[in-house]
Amino acid sequence: MPHAFSRLVRALLLAIALSLPLGITAQDIPSPEAFFGHEMGADRMLVEWDRLVEYYRMIGEHSDRIDVRQVGESTLGRPFLVIFVTSPENHRNLAAIKEANALLQDPRGRSQGEIDRAIAEGKAIIVQTYALHSTEVAASQASAEIIYDMATRTDNEWMHVLDQTVAVQIPSLNPDGVDIVNQWYNRWKGTEYEAVSPPELYHHFIGHDNNRDAFMQNTVESQYGAEILFREWVPQAYVDHHQMGPFGPRMYVPPYAEPIRPGGDPLVWREMTWYGAQIAYGLEEEEREGVIGNAIYSGWGHFGFHWITPFHNIPGMLTESASARLATPLYVPPEMLTGSRQLPEYAAQTTFPNPWEGGWWTVRDIVVNQKIATFELLEIASKNRETVLRNSYLKASRQTERGAQGETKAYVVPAEQHDPLTMQKMIQRLLWQGIEVQRAPEQFVHEGRVYGPGSYVVSMAQPKTGLIRWLLGRTFYPQNSYTRNPDGSPIRPYDMSGDVLSEFMGVRVDPVRTTVGAPLSVVSGFMLPQGRVARGSNGFHISGTANDAFRAVNLLWDEGVTVRRFVRDHGPHPAGSFWVPDAPDALVTRVARETGVDFAAMNVSADDSFAPVLERQRVGMYQAYGGNMDEGWTRLVLERFNFPYTTLNAEDVATGNLARSYDVIVLPEDNLASMRGDQVDESQIPPGYRDGFGSEGVEALEAFVRAGGRLVTFGGAGELPIEEFDDFPVVDIVDGVPNTEFWAHGSTLRVKVDTSNPLAWGMPDRTQVVFFGDNQVYEIRGFANTQDVSKVVTYIDRDILQSGQLDGESLIANRAAMVAVDHGDGDVVLIGFRTQHRGQTHGTFKFLFNALTIP
Numbered sequence: 001m002p003h004a005f006s007r008l009v010r011a012l013l014l015a016i017a018l019s020l021p022l023g024i025t026a027q028d029i030p031s032p033e034a035f036f037g038h039e040m041g042a043d044r045m046l047v048e049w050d051r052l053v054e055y056y057r058m059i060g061e062h063s064d065r066i067d068v069r070q071v072g073e074s075t076l077g078r079p080f081l082v083i084f085v086t087s088p089e090n091h092r093n094l095a096a097i098k099e100a101n102a103l104l105q106d107p108r109g110r111s112q113g114e115i116d117r118a119i120a121e122g123k124a125i126i127v128q129t130y131a132l133h134s135t136e137v138a139a140s141q142a143s144a145e146i147i148y149d150m151a152t153r154t155d156n157e158w159m160h161v162l163d164q165t166v167a168v169q170i171p172s173l174n175p176d177g178v179d180i181v182n183q184w185y186n187r188w189k190g191t192e193y194e195a196v197s198p199p200e201l202y203h204h205f206i207g208h209d210n211n212r213d214a215f216m217q218n219t220v221e222s223q224y225g226a227e228i229l230f231r232e233w234v235p236q237a238y239v240d241h242h243q244m245g246p247f248g249p250r251m252y253v254p255p256y257a258e259p260i261r262p263g264g265d266p267l268v269w270r271e272m273t274w275y276g277a278q279i280a281y282g283l284e285e286e287e288r289e290g291v292i293g294n295a296i297y298s299g300w301g302h303f304g305f306h307w308i309t310p311f312h313n314i315p316g317m318l319t320e321s322a323s324a325r326l327a328t329p330l331y332v333p334p335e336m337l338t339g340s341r342q343l344p345e346y347a348a349q350t351t352f353p354n355p356w357e358g359g360w361w362t363v364r365d366i367v368v369n370q371k372i373a374t375f376e377l378l379e380i381a382s383k384n385r386e387t388v389l390r391n392s393y394l395k396a397s398r399q400t401e402r403g404a405q406g407e408t409k410a411y412v413v414p415a416e417q418h419d420p421l422t423m424q425k426m427i428q429r430l431l432w433q434g435i436e437v438q439r440a441p442e443q444f445v446h447e448g449r450v451y452g453p454g455s456y457v458v459s460m461a462q463p464k465t466g467l468i469r470w471l472l473g474r475t476f477y478p479q480n481s482y483t484r485n486p487d488g489s490p491i492r493p494y495d496m497s498g499d500v501l502s503e504f505m506g507v508r509v510d511p512v513r514t515t516v517g518a519p520l521s522v523v524s525g526f527m528l529p530q531g532r533v534a535r536g537s538n539g540f541h542i543s544g545t546a547n548d549a550f551r552a553v554n555l556l557w558d559e560g561v562t563v564r565r566f567v568r569d570h571g572p573h574p575a576g577s578f579w580v581p582d583a584p585d586a587l588v589t590r591v592a593r594e595t596g597v598d599f600a601a602m603n604v605s606a607d608d609s610f611a612p613v614l615e616r617q618r619v620g621m622y623q624a625y626g627g628n629m630d631e632g633w634t635r636l637v638l639e640r641f642n643f644p645y646t647t648l649n650a651e652d653v654a655t656g657n658l659a660r661s662y663d664v665i666v667l668p669e670d671n672l673a674s675m676r677g678d679q680v681d682e683s684q685i686p687p688g689y690r691d692g693f694g695s696e697g698v699e700a701l702e703a704f705v706r707a708g709g710r711l712v713t714f715g716g717a718g719e720l721p722i723e724e725f726d727d728f729p730v731v732d733i734v735d736g737v738p739n740t741e742f743w744a745h746g747s748t749l750r751v752k753v754d755t756s757n758p759l760a761w762g763m764p765d766r767t768q769v770v771f772f773g774d775n776q777v778y779e780i781r782g783f784a785n786t787q788d789v790s791k792v793v794t795y796i797d798r799d800i801l802q803s804g805q806l807d808g809e810s811l812i813a814n815r816a817a818m819v820a821v822d823h824g825d826g827d828v829v830l831i832g833f834r835t836q837h838r839g840q841t842h843g844t845f846k847f848l849f850n851a852l853t854i855p
Contacts, residue, residue, distance in 0.1 A: 035055055067083065075220060128170070130370075139172075139241045142367040175221075195325035200627045205633065212303070213838070231434045250361070267394060300493065312434065321369050332359065336358070412455060418764045424529060426507045440455045440519065440520055476498075489740045503748045506768070528596050547641070547849065551642050555642055566578075621634060621648060622648050650691050658703070662704070672719040701720070713829070719776075721821070721830070730819055733777050747801060748803045768843065770844075794814060795817055818847060
């Protein structure tokens with residue numbers, strides 16, 4: 001009956017909303033409470049995305065201040081909305097406002113008169129985003145109330161804001177997650193499992209890592225956000241509204257804590273402090289306790305939206321409100337309140353003058369705080385419109401000058417690359433950041449190096465010079481009292497120690513100290529290249545050095561085409577390259593066009609001893625309860641390259657007989673206790689969702705390998721075969737080593753590759769790998785079965801660090817980063833580093849692809 005009554009109430013409210021007259025005024029727009037039947041943030045009440053979209057569209061239809069745009073669909077097909085809020089006059093002039101803003105964000109070649117006119121006539125562009133992390137449930141609810149207030153407020157202060165600013169509101173950066181979490185919560189509300197986490201990632205592929213994707217833009221949601229922030233609007237300020245843990249301050253506001261990542265214009269960091277102070281001031285005016293700034297979140301973070309924006313000359317900021325239990329109130333005893341980074345104990349200090357004393361904490365509390373923060377940001381920008389616009393010009397012009405005067409004048413990306421298609425994808429990512437890239441139509445020589453036609457130049461003399469430096473330049477994480485404890489032990493970075501795009505993607509980039517004088521043209525309208533097709537007397541040859549060769553092969557397999565692979569060098573065709581004896585011309589042309597892969601003429605013959613038929617492997621991948629981000633990222637990579645796979649749950653693994661259905665099984669990054677289910681808290685997992693494959697699953701996996709299967713483990717998942725398989729001759733030498741002796745979190749490290757090993761076919765003999773978290777390093781131990789171990793990737797002997805930080809180099813020098821261990825009739829492939837890290841490390845994808853392809 002309660003559910004039926006709820007449906008009746010919703011139907012009545014919808015009927016009321018739909019019956020509103022077309023001539024409705026803004027003041028007649030129903031409040032969220034009237035529309036949804038409760039105030040936003042009410043205890044145990046969460047509105048799902050379709051209803052929120054319905055509400056936004058209704059407001060947009062009846063308010064001349066609100067323009068609701070659907071810019072596309074989410075990963076799972078839900079509407080992705082961007083809402084523009086400004087005065088009716090500004091809406092009519094939006095194209096001119098955008099043009100003026102673009103001039104200020106890149107004033108190169110513009111006269112002072114044009115700049116002054118853009119400042120005088122422009123408006124402050126403020127972007128705010130909500131509901132990226134979907135278990136942080138308040139933001140999706142708060143946004144509805146915020147848009148309602150924006151549409152209906154008539155006070156003088158708000159009317160001034162509407163006149164002086166353009167507010168660009170993204171009510172959810174992850175619409176799918178709003179429904180995944182809210183539907184799950186509503187399902188279990190009123191039971192003992194109310195407020196437990198959902199049994200899946202709240203972004204279909206990447207879960208909480210969706211705010212680590214701004215510099216690579218692997219998801220459509222990131223691409224929509226980046227188009228607004230980096231190219232189309234480039235705002236004067238940006239805030240992403242989040243939630244944090246429940247047992248500290250009630251709300252974090254800007255600025256960030258130490259350390260910062262240098263290279264941004266100083267005004268960016270000053271603006272963060274200025275905006276944050278206004279937000280904190282507004283919260284204190286409303287007697288909101290427990291507000292802190294300059295603490296908890298360091299200025300050196302991952303390159304998600306709020307941490308990459310400072311290098312776009314945007315004060316990119318974050319608010320974090322203490323969480324409840326999803327939508328359920330939480331009681332916090334005073335003794336459970338603790339300190340954090342730059343809050344050594346939970347007590348008043350200059351950045352935290354009004355501590356909250358504990359008690360009940362609700363989603364409504366969070367909604368109120370996020371509303372205040374949203375409007376305070378807009379109000380200070382509107383009162384200082386001319387200042388913030390002039391600052392946009394100053395930051396862009398000064399950064400351009402700094403880039404021109406710096407030691408590195410440009411980065412040259414040679415056309416000659418180990419994997420030219422991946423290089424082109426890197427160029428695409430730079431363009432998606434709004435970075436200017438130039439291309440050389442002819443060969444040129446610079447600083448003693450010869451660069452072929454089609455090489456690219458990224459000049460530092462442009463507004464986003466700081467961003468270019470971090471994406472293309474070698475990076476060292478700071479070493480000081482903000483990153484080291486008094487005993488010298490490292491303080492874990494918030495995320496990565498470096499985010500060097502070129503290193504992740506395995507692309508050669510040359511920093512140059514003098515300006516490139518060759519003829520260059522600015523790249524515009526960039527499209528990834530289409531592959532060329534030339535049929536030979538024996539069909540087609542595909543180079544094995546390109547990641548996309550595997551995609552091409554998968555597409556051919558989808559159509560039943562026979563593919564062979566060279567297992568030894570044969571004339572001009574090295575081991576690891578592919579041979580397609582025959583395929584329809586139309587199919588080959590389509591695959592070449594879709595993948596960019598060249599199908600070269602194959603004019604030599606080869607028998608099975610050189611190029612046996614390659615059989616498609618049956619791939620299974622373990623997925624734990626609640627989702628595993630490493631597993632999700634792996635799904636994304638496999639789907640992007642058209643690898644079919646089957647998801648295995650704990651019951652599938654424990655049942656056994658795996659060799660009957662699979663040739664390869666992948667265990668994403670995890671630990672042994674979690675995979676076995678040793679850590680299951682039954683109070684937090686409803687019946688039917690409890691996880692872990694137990695000792696039965698471990699035995700089934702070993703039996704699978706002994707029967708001829710291949711087990712591939714990422715990072716810490718290697719603990720399972722190392723600890724549980726009989727007579728396993730490999731150990732992880734960094735397991736249990738204190739961080740005072742070894743530390744390399746979030747770094748890129750230099751390795752050498754045994755390219756004669758089939759698992760490394762197509763790779764260069766030197767590259768970099770990403771080391772993160774509980775990754776592993778291998779050594780052969782014992783006397784039994786040592787002949788069964790092949791070292792595929794090994795750390796070099798010295799100067800191992802490429803970017804980030806590394807303590808204890810001698811411990812890993814000349815030790816294996818990836819090994820293959822024969823076990824029975826099958827093998828175990830242990831990849832100790834992040835071979836497919838967040839879908840970003842294209843430079844090491846082939847280690848995974850080979851493991852999934854080679855019998």
